[in-house]
Amino acid sequence: MVVGIGASAGGLEAFTELISHLPNDTGMAFVLIQHLDPKHESHLSELLSKESKMPVSEVKAETRAEANHVYVIPPRCNLGISDGVLLTPPRPDSGRNMPIDSFLRALAADRGSKALGVILSGTASDGTLGLQAIKAEGGITFAQEMRTAKFDGMPRSAIAAGVADFVLPPAGIARQLVAIARDSQVPIEPGEAIEPPGNRELAKILRLVRTATGVDFTHYKHGTLARRITRRMALRGFAKLEDYSRDLEQNREEANALCENCLITVTAFFREPGVFEELKTRVFPALVENRAPGDPIRIWVPGCATGEEAYSIAICLMEFLEDTRLSFGIEIFATDISETAIEKARAGTYTGAALAHVSPQRLARFFTRSERGYQVTKIIRDVCVFARHNVAQDPPFSKLDLISCCNVLIYLGEVLQRKVWSILHYSLKPTGFLLLGPSESIGPFSESFHQVEKTHKIYCIRPAASTPALPLSEGRRAEGRVDVRERIAEGRTGPDVLREADRLVLAGHGPPGAIIDDGMNIVQVRGRTAPYLELSPGEPTQNLLKLAREGLIAGLGKAIQTARQRNAAAKEDGFRIEDGGQLKDVTIKVIPFKGSSSSKERYFLVLFEDAEPKSGPRAVHKPAIQDHGASARLQRELVATKEYLQSIVEDHATTLEELRSANEEAQAGNEELETAQEELESANEELNTLN
DSSP: OEEEEEEOTTHHHHHHHHHHTOOSOSSOEEEEEEOOOTTSOOOHHHHHHTTOSSOEEEOOSSEEOOTTEEEEOOTTBOOEEETTEEEOOBOOSSSOOOHHHHHHHHHHHHHGGGEEEEEOSOSSOTTHHHHHHHHHTTOEEEEEOGGGOSSOHHHHHHHHTTOOSEEEOHHHHHHHHHHHHHOTTSOSSOOGGGOSTTOHHHHHHHHHHHHHHSOOOTTBOHHHHHHHHHHHHHHHTOOSHHHHHHHHHHOHHHHHHHHHHHSOOOOOTTSSHHHHHHIIIIIHHHHHTTOOTTOOEEEEEETOTTSHHHHHHHHHHHHHHHHTTOOOOEEEEEEESOHHHHHHHHHTEEOTTTTTTSOHHHHHHHEEEETTEEEEOHHHHTTEEEEEOOTTTSOOOOSEEEEEETTSGGGBOHHHHHHHHHHHHHHEEEEEEEEEOTTOOOGGGTTTEEESOSSSOEEEEOTTOOOOOOOOOHHHHHTHHHHHHHHHHHTTSOHHHHHHHHHHHHHTTOOOEEEEETTSBEEEEESOOTTTBOOOSSSOOOBHHHHBOTTTHHHHHHHHHHHHHHTSOEEEEEEEEEETTEEEEEEEEEEEEESSTTOOOEEEEEEEEEEOOTTOOEETTSOOOOOHHHHHHHHHHHHHHHHHHHHHHHHHHHHHHHHHHHHHHHHHHHHHHHHHHHHHHHHHHHHHHHO
């Protein structure tokens, strides 16, 4: 095992504390990477030699990483590793140098699950992407506890990105490394017992994950699953698969954590720069050729992870259209199984580490600075619709111009690969393009797709290729008993309801909103609804109208009432709310739907769309000028309020009429009972006389 340890400012103190707590027989090789001044010689190896129980040396040329040794990066060089040999490529002359990220990513590619990464004190965000790469390969990652770091920028970045498995002080990191190296209860490599696909315990674990999360990993590559499961076992301290499966039976949160751990969400902005240049020079020109003005460019990014790839394509396409002075609508559908990743993608906020490959010009033009980092501008976020979606199970999109399916197929087994290939072929237009990752190939569909050029994995459909039939989801039919348990567990908001809502959100470009039942109670919130809904003082409630912000209640009531009466989508616009000291216009859409074809329950998808006022946003504290537009808006709000109140009055009148009718029926029934009683008394008198 090789441990990459990165630090910057304040790193000497953290290095010293960590190294001094390591014994000389861990069986690991330790590589220290620090930001060094290229104009000065480094004395790091001499200083650490006084504190370490292991030999410490500066890397010279090609050096094999040996166990129980400490290696230090030399000045004026970066570090790499290949087949266990440390390399010293020269430091780049220009651009931003990220030596820690560079080495940790190389370490992840070379050592796989035997790679461990540690980020100590330092400024900025170098190392975050490296830890992400190690974690994706099944390795284990550490970050220094921020309160113990002299400079907490680098640890803070890694922790905020969610790529640190352990957050400990340097001495605690040393103890955990020793435990991983020595304790047989925490193995790193998957044992032989969990490799065979037919293993009973592995099948049980996959079944537990499927029941808890709805994600079926049965046909994923078992070697990858074995590494990911063993990684969770190492983090949780389990040595045997049987013990871990018993824990999963009682711990639903661990099943969710394992599911997220098995979903590879490694991505970056403009990850392959050459690919985006090829899109600009070859693919996008072909897409706009002979395109009708009202025909939008439709793109799908399955397995979008946290959204960087989808936003990169949107930026690249926007630049191309502006450079060529063309105007077309853009619809980018970005989907992933991970709800956590999708929420991050919707927010569109990223730290400095994720933006390492974004040029300063693009950063200034397409991003805005926020408290949590940099957020993608609204013009780019508006064309990207993010939703939870399983490419192998859920209904696909259609009539697409481009599908970017990078690094998704490499994790799927042969059965799923063939199925996904058919789905991708079905979804593309005859003139559409398919983009794959550098490690993926066209496989058995070489007769249907033609590679556009040899350098990058960009394909188009061959003219003679026939469109395949849309494959059905055999797996869901075969898992009927599991589906029943899932639906019982999930209650009213079962997978059918949520999937149908996802489809409706995608069709409407994904504004925030909520799913409500027929009684106006919220059953799920979708996206960021804080500007439109807020919790009121007093007893908590799920009623949508009681949670709506001032200015929206009348429009909501009218739109829901209209949608309920007509059983069709309803829209109300021209309503204004206050948000962050600004006034903004809001359009309300209400779409009725059923959870499934067999369900009798009716739900409503309520969406909130921002529409900037024609006069631009205005600060709340400034006096508003009563112009014609404001009067028209107030008039619309007044009309909506009157109509909503009128509908309530009509409902109450109808209810009162029904109650009056029921009362009259009850009175008639009472009169009939009294008549019957009189007849019965008369009959009794006759009977007494006869007796």
